Amino acid sequence: MTSLIFRPADSLIFFMSQLQAKSTAAGNRALNISTNSAAATAVDAVVVGAGFGGLYMLHRLRQLGLSVRGFERGADVGGTWYWNRYPGARCDVESMQYSFSFSEDLQQEWRWGERFASQPEILAYAKHVAERFDLRRDIQFGCSVSAARYDEATALWEIDTDQGERLQTRFCIMATGCLSATRMPDIAGLELFGGKTYHTGLWPHEGVDFAGLRVGVIGTGSSGIQCIPVIAQQAGHLSVFQRTANFSIPAGNGPMDDDYERSWKDNYSALRRKAREDTSSGTIYEKSTLKGHEANPDERQREYERRWQRGGGNFMHAFNDLLLDQRSNDTAADFVRARIRSIVRNPAVADMLSPTDHPIGTKRICIDTDYYETYNRDNVTLVDVRTAPIERITATGLQTRDAHYELDSMVFATGYDAMTGALLGIDITGRGGETLAHAWQAGPKTYLGLMTAGFPNLFTVTGPGSPSVLSSVIFSIEQHVEWIADCLESMRSRGFNTIEPEAAAQEQWVAHVNEVADRTLFPLANSWYMGANIPGKPRVFMPYVGGVVPYRQKCDEVAANGYEGFRLSQAGPGLQHTGNLTNQQET
Numbered sequence: 001m002t003s004l005i006f007r008p009a010d011s012l013i014f015f016m017s018q019l020q021a022k023s024t025a026a027g028n029r030a031l032n033i034s035t036n037s038a039a040a041t042a043v044d045a046v047v048v049g050a051g052f053g054g055l056y057m058l059h060r061l062r063q064l065g066l067s068v069r070g071f072e073r074g075a076d077v078g079g080t081w082y083w084n085r086y087p088g089a090r091c092d093v094e095s096m097q098y099s100f101s102f103s104e105d106l107q108q109e110w111r112w113g114e115r116f117a118s119q120p121e122i123l124a125y126a127k128h129v130a131e132r133f134d135l136r137r138d139i140q141f142g143c144s145v146s147a148a149r150y151d152e153a154t155a156l157w158e159i160d161t162d163q164g165e166r167l168q169t170r171f172c173i174m175a176t177g178c179l180s181a182t183r184m185p186d187i188a189g190l191e192l193f194g195g196k197t198y199h200t201g202l203w204p205h206e207g208v209d210f211a212g213l214r215v216g217v218i219g220t221g222s223s224g225i226q227c228i229p230v231i232a233q234q235a236g237h238l239s240v241f242q243r244t245a246n247f248s249i250p251a252g253n254g255p256m257d258d259d260y261e262r263s264w265k266d267n268y269s270a271l272r273r274k275a276r277e278d279t280s281s282g283t284i285y286e287k288s289t290l291k292g293h294e295a296n297p298d299e300r301q302r303e304y305e306r307r308w309q310r311g312g313g314n315f316m317h318a319f320n321d322l323l324l325d326q327r328s329n330d331t332a333a334d335f336v337r338a339r340i341r342s343i344v345r346n347p348a349v350a351d352m353l354s355p356t357d358h359p360i361g362t363k364r365i366c367i368d369t370d371y372y373e374t375y376n377r378d379n380v381t382l383v384d385v386r387t388a389p390i391e392r393i394t395a396t397g398l399q400t401r402d403a404h405y406e407l408d409s410m411v412f413a414t415g416y417d418a419m420t421g422a423l424l425g426i427d428i429t430g431r432g433g434e435t436l437a438h439a440w441q442a443g444p445k446t447y448l449g450l451m452t453a454g455f456p457n458l459f460t461v462t463g464p465g466s467p468s469v470l471s472s473v474i475f476s477i478e479q480h481v482e483w484i485a486d487c488l489e490s491m492r493s494r495g496f497n498t499i500e501p502e503a504a505a506q507e508q509w510v511a512h513v514n515e516v517a518d519r520t521l522f523p524l525a526n527s528w529y530m531g532a533n534i535p536g537k538p539r540v541f542m543p544y545v546g547g548v549v550p551y552r553q554k555c556d557e558v559a560a561n562g563y564e565g566f567r568l569s570q571a572g573p574g575l576q577h578t579g580n581l582t583n584q585q586e587t
């Protein structure tokens with residue numbers, strides 16, 4: 001087929017003539033769009049972001065025969081795995097499960113090198129997906145969507161990019177990622193620092209050589225905990241500035257075992273079904289039917305030990321109530337604190353590294369390689385900036401209340417404006433001039449994490465209110481993308497042009513998300529799940545903690561009942577059906 005490459009200079013007339021020429025051959029499968037504006041290019045759908053969510057969405061929309069444009073601020077595909085190139089960056093979900101299941105050929109042909117894949121390997125996989133399904137040709141790289149406005153007269157979205165382009169689209173699908181708006185803390189004097197500064201989420205592509213340097217790492221979340229052991233091996237001296245200690249479990253990473261790989265590949269369809277039907281997060285772990293505080297103490301110890309040795313997120317599944325019952329949670333937290341004391345030789349340092357302010361697992365559990373062991377090195381200092389806070393950055397280093405630390409380089413492992421930051425970074429205006437920022441001022445409100453009332457035809461892939469970051473994210477991406485694609489197909493077959501949640505359905509869902517979270521220990525932590533890491537951000541538990549199985553059931557029921565809770569309409573005022581404007585079919 002001839003592909004339609006978006007060019008900023010394309011006029012609507014040129015675009016229409018191309019499309020109309022193709023419409024007959026493609027069997028009139030595209031949605032009808034007409035536009036009054038000759039200034040803007042028009043497509044059926046815009047997909048924002050070319051991480052795993054954007055890539056798969058683009059693929060599915062093409063399969064529907066829609067014309068689609070993708071926009072990606074990075075120079076290539078990969079999303080979070082494109083940006084997070086810091087040393088030690090690695091997935092905390094096992095490779096055999098952190099991958100697409102939609103294509104049997106794809107899951108059979110790709111070979112993972114390690115039990116937990118490193119960032120370069122995952123990025124290579126994203127590139128492979130883009131090539132295999134020929135996705136790059138419809139993505140404009142190095143280009144951010146800056147604004148999206150819903151025009152009630154035409155029922156179309158008007159999209160602006162930071163390159164000065166404008167286009168119209170019926171559907172706008174935000175695959176902007178949950179952890180893509182990096183956060184720099186507001187520390188006085190940053191601009192004075194004479195050395196180099198880095199953020200883990202915006203790591204230089206050429207890499208960084210820390211050999212012999214005095215390096216400071218600020219932050220001990222997953223990113224800090226992964227990069228600290230690797231930077232420590234290179235640096236002359238590493239100072240870790242820790243405000244809050246985090247729980248971390250050893251990954252037990254290693255080269256992929258051929259038999260293990262084979263056992264997955266031989267049984268992929270059954271295992272993927274199990275992930276869909278019988279897990280809480282879309283990742284298959286060894287589930288327990290026992291409650292932690294009821295177990296015999298010796299058996300409990302043995303169980304924690306066994307899972308610690310095996311490594312990875314399996315530890316948090318040792319008992320079935322670790323995130324529900326403080327007594328059980330305490331047993332797991334005590335075990336990890338004891339392990340920290342047994343690994344770290346200096347008892348004062350071990351004490352500082354032992355979390356006491358939140359139940360284990362209520363902040364994202366970290367998965368590491370030699371994290372606690374790193375503090376036994378002579379060239380590593382742990383600085384407690386909870387008791388002696390950072391006061392300012394100076395020309396030569398960092399000043400805390402108690403001391404000045406001379407540094408050549410500073411690494412900010414300070415996280416993200418999670419789940420809402422990337423969306424609210426786009427100026428999104430829906431019905432009646434309402435902005436998304438205003439609609440979400442008290443916290444994000446969505447129906448099923450998929451759409452927001454007042455913003456017709458605007459979808460969010462793994463949006464707030466869905467399992468998203470509490471699940472294996474590629475798993476949840478697949479579910480969302482397939483639900484959205486099925487929804488558009490159903491709309492087309494029934495002659496509907498717009499879809500939007502009803503306010504009442506959305507309110508009920510938001511209440512349900514909160515109610516389910518309140519039954520767990522999660523709200524006890526000052527976590528980014530709660531927006532607690534961003535000053536002024538509303539304290540609302542953002543992801544859906546009820547589990548991927550009930551969530552999928554709910555989404556499927558809603559669809560089976562004719563998109564219950566959504567309002568569907570046939571056309572916006574002024575929308576004309578003048579024939580196919582667009583047509584694109586995957587070959």
Ligand code: N01
Binds near residue numbers: 185200222
């Ligand atoms: O960010 P974070 P992250 N002064 O927000 C500290 C995913 N991920 O990039 O807790 C001093 O967790 C802050 O301290 P405190 C994963 O879902 C996955 O590490 O606010 N410190 C905290 O220690 C993860 O949860 C993978 O007191 C300051 C740290 O910075 C999520 O991304 C790998 C400070 C931020 O921790 C985010 O992880 C990496 C200040 N002013 C990330 N401001 C894997 O797949 C902030 N901090 C393995």
